[in-house]
Amino acid sequence: MLTRRQLLKTGVAGAAVLGISRLLYGPWRPDAPYEVPKPHQFKVLDAQSRTALAAIARVMLKGALPRDEAEFETALHAAVLGCDTAIAGLPGAVQDEVKELLTLLSGRFTRRWVAGVSSAWSEASEAEIAHFLSRWRFSSFLLLRSGYQALHQIVFAAWYGNPQAWVGIGYEGPPEFVKGYWHA
Numbered sequence: 001m002l003t004r005r006q007l008l009k010t011g012v013a014g015a016a017v018l019g020i021s022r023l024l025y026g027p028w029r030p031d032a033p034y035e036v037p038k039p040h041q042f043k044v045l046d047a048q049s050r051t052a053l054a055a056i057a058r059v060m061l062k063g064a065l066p067r068d069e070a071e072f073e074t075a076l077h078a079a080v081l082g083c084d085t086a087i088a089g090l091p092g093a094v095q096d097e098v099k100e101l102l103t104l105l106s107g108r109f110t111r112r113w114v115a116g117v118s119s120a121w122s123e124a125s126e127a128e129i130a131h132f133l134s135r136w137r138f139s140s141f142l143l144l145r146s147g148y149q150a151l152h153q154i155v156f157a158a159w160y161g162n163p164q165a166w167v168g169i170g171y172e173g174p175p176e177f178v179k180g181y182w183h184a
Contacts, residue, residue: 045084051121086157
């Protein structure tokens with residue numbers, strides 16, 4: 001039978017092991033946030049969520065984004081901005097769920113345990129992010145598949161809702177008779 005003294009000793013020893021392992025892991029530095037090219041007020045996304053979405057969009061939109069580095073960064077910024085607009089247009093309850101998902105993915109420990117991405121989003125490799133997305137997409141857990149679908153729909157709605165992306169797919173835009181409804 002475990003005595004109170006043994007329980008306390010075990011607790012202190014466990015805390016010491018955790019503390020030492022944290023010190024050996026290296027310095028604690030915050031993740032680098034996604035740099036926004038120009039001053040812009042985001043409606044929903046905070047810096048950590050923008051960083052996660054930028055990394056995810058970079059992998060999801062691979063092949064659709066321009067190859068030129070300057071154009072690539074501009075297009076990626078447009079995609080992140082579009083994600084913010086798409087999320088802001090969702091009903092309040094759905095917005096809250098998406099924010100919770102992004103908060104979960106933005107956290108250092110939850111990113112590692114739930115997504116399996118050990119590096120910060122700004123430093124994660126495309127292969128690591130693609131593996132995370134594939135695991136969630138084909139997961140046997142409905143919650144992870146739903147999370148993947150939410151990310152997929154937000155990123156693709158943001159990208160293909162942008163007229164700059166239409167050229168790459170040969171879409172000429174909406175018919176003339178509908179254009180007046182959007183800008184009325």
